Amino acid sequence: MAHPIVEQELALLQEVRDALDAHQESSGPSETAALAELERLREQLLSGRGADDRAAALLEYNRQEALLRQLRTSRERPRVAPESPYFGHLRLREKGREWNVCLGKATFIQGDVSIVDWRNAPVSQLFYRYEQGDEYDEELVGRARTGTIVVRRTVTIRDASLRRVDAPEGTFRRDAVDAPWQQSERATARLAGGEGVALRVYQAAAGATHGLGAAAGGPSRTDKHLPDIAGLIDPDQFALITRASSGLVVIRGTAGSGKTTVALHRIAYLAYDDPDIDSDHTLVVVFSRALRDYVSYVLPALGVHRVRVCTFQEWAGEQRRRHFPMLPRDTRDDAPAIVHRLKNHPAVLELLAAQVAAHKGAATARQALDDWGSALGDVARVTEVIGRTAPGAFSAAELQRAAEWCAKRYRELLAFLAREEPTPVEIAPEDEALLLRAWQLRVGPLRDGGNRPLRLHHVAIDEVQDFSPLDVRVLLDCLDERRSMTLAGDTQQHVLQEAGFTSWNDFFGYLGLAGTEVSTLRVSYRSTHEIVHFALDLLGPLREDDAAPETTRRGPPVELFRFTDHGACVAFLGPALKRLVAAEPHASVVLLAPTAEVAALYHDALEKAEVPRLALVRDQRFSFSAGIEVAEVADVKGLEFDYVVLLEASATHYPDSPAARRRLHVGATRAIHQLWLTSVATPSPLLRDASGQVAVER
Secondary structure, three states: OOOHHHHHHHHHHHHHHHHHHHOOOOOOOOHHHHHHHHHHHHHHHHOOOOHHHHHHHHHHHHHHHHHHHHHHHHHHOOOOOOOOOOOEEEEEEEOOEEEEEEEEOOOEEEOOEEEEEOOOOOOHHHHHHOOOOOEEEEEEOOEEEEEEEEEEEEEEEEOOEEEEEEEOOEEEEOOOOOOOOEEEOOOOOOOOOOOOOOOOOOOOOOOOOOOOOHHHOOOOOOOOOOOOHHHHOOHHHHHHHOOOOOOEEEEEEOOOOOHHHHHHHHHHHHHHHOHHHOOOOEEEEEOOHHHHHHHHHHHHHHOOOOOEEEEHHHHHHHHHHHHOOOOOOOEOOOOOHHHHHHHHOOOHHHHHHHHHHHOOOOOOHHHHHHHHHHHHHOHHHHHHHHHHHOOOOOOHHHHHHHHHHHHHHHHHHHHHHOOOOOOOOOEOOOHHHHHHHHHHHHOOOOEOOOOOEOOEOEEEEEOHHHOOHHHHHHHHOOEOOOOOEEEEEOHHHOOOHHHOOOOHHHHHHHHOOOOOOOEEEOEEOOOOHHHHHHHHHHHHHHOOOOOOOEEOOOOOOEEEEEOOOHHHHHHHHHHHHHHHHHHOOOOEEEEEEOOHHHHHHHHHHHHHOOOOOEEEOOOOOOOOOOEEEEEEHHHOOOOOEEEEEEOOOEOOOOOOOHHHHHHHHHHHOOEEEEEEEEEOOOEOHHHHHHOOOEEEEO
16 A cells, blocks of 8 residues: 555645646637638728728727737647656645645646646745645735745656655655555755666765765665656745846856756746747857756757747857858967957947047948947056056056057958958957947947847856956846846856956946845755765855855765875776766766866776766866766766766876866866765875865875
8 A cells, every 4th residue: 555645645636636627628719700700800991981980990890800819829828748747845824724836837727626827827926835734824926925834845747657656654655656655754855857867865884885877875866756846946046036026136046056056947947937038149158068068958848939049248248240241250379378368358448439439430340340449559548557457466567468469369350351461460359349349339339130139138147256247248238128038147157257257246336236135045955965065065265155055965974085186096996986876877977177177087097897878078078967978077068967977186287276276166066965085196185174074095
């Protein structure tokens, strides 16, 4: 016999299935009659009858037109999917009466069956704000409601069959329709996405040997399926997701706190009320190609199919080629480091504005091009603006060297455009945003493919701390009248120093958005308590919050393994990885190297050791599936893996510097369950700051 909770959920599902089967989805009233009546009224209006008849006909025409719109809109509403009709179950008690409410991705109300869309139904607030047994007092649809949450559960229904129930009393699951139900202690839910997630609870085992995976401390859970992510959203995340559609929403949170999840669910929420949001006029702009691929994989699961996901460089390159067709299509990243720093510094916003204000010119692409080249190549103007807006950021010699290099490159470009120089002069990647900003200041709004003003419905920017204020300013000025934008970031993961990001306040100041509210997510769902505290200790003086974020579960200690050479390290890792693949075939594992050379060295050696399902990641092309990947630590921001090994965490690759602290922090926080570090040379001095969080194996 199944547990009473399972019996209750099976009975509820059967009731829902019966109601769906009994409800014959009709096509609704025919459009034919409405269309015929509209045609008759149109002819009457054109016939020129008396004023009274004409007014009555116009009123009836408007009524019939509204009816036709209503008929067509009703057919476009999302339908409940019988194979997976809902993911959440509430049982409410008010004034002695109890009833069930299910949460899904569409609304269906028939008799005693109530399924509501989590994105817009007021009652969904109760699911996200309260736990089972809580009393609530809320105003819903203008009416005060007081009652008790009798039941609050999340369920997994696949192929119209109940497969899992998560309740405060425990987790109940079955691996197949005809398999017996199994009960375990309730595992704390976390937000995740993608294939290969191995959700388990770590339990320490006496005398256990060092190993990656559940064998190191407890049985692996065979159930790799998570409840619908929408059922795991916490109250703080729900409040951010359901903010008003206009204006700026800024989400700050540590690694694994759900920033990206909130940003993506916010798009799904906005698209429900306004289907135009789900279009190529909504952008999700990310930092890397790897994160672009990951988000592109997740969004369709939220019912969002037409939103464009891209890196900023991809979008800016496309726009630059449209607005400045006379320039070479390709870019070249050959500028000196000081030029990169200058072009990415927030002060260039003021530099371009000062150039345009000081020089009259036609509203043309050629004039905007001249604004760009003249502003960056004018030593006196560069020195004055930088000295006024960012004193001490550059020395006088650095500014002169950078401006002179820019002036020389601009002269070469002009010679090429005048056909005096046959060899194309390519611009730098960061010049694309500068040129677009020059266009906005000189010409006006950017244009779309039809030469109309480009007006974006919504823009979500993930990992915003590694975008320059210039990048964000260009996107802000492409928004439509709602000015709807979501920014998600964590300054503790800031790795691009040349972008000039120092604090949220300074960032908003450069954008002209002083006083913008930042909402902080304070629960870290991804990693274990041990990993979170280790990663925070790595930050040392860069750590922003005195209080550590809340964590939802514990796990094995973070371990450092030292070796005399890389061969010994490979001899240790090879068998451990083979055991892990055999024990947990659905697990995702990544070995993070500080450089491409170290990544290639370990991949080749582990391949010779016949480690199965091994791949070297090139050009950030992660598989997002089970297996073992070797990648550079610089390429994984925003991603997550069941197990992480940080290769060569040595003083050579991770010295005591802010950049090294952040890179190690980013690498560590990719781990969901377990984190190892290896070092052949002297271990990084940064590990001393985390000595209380790491076990050293010699």
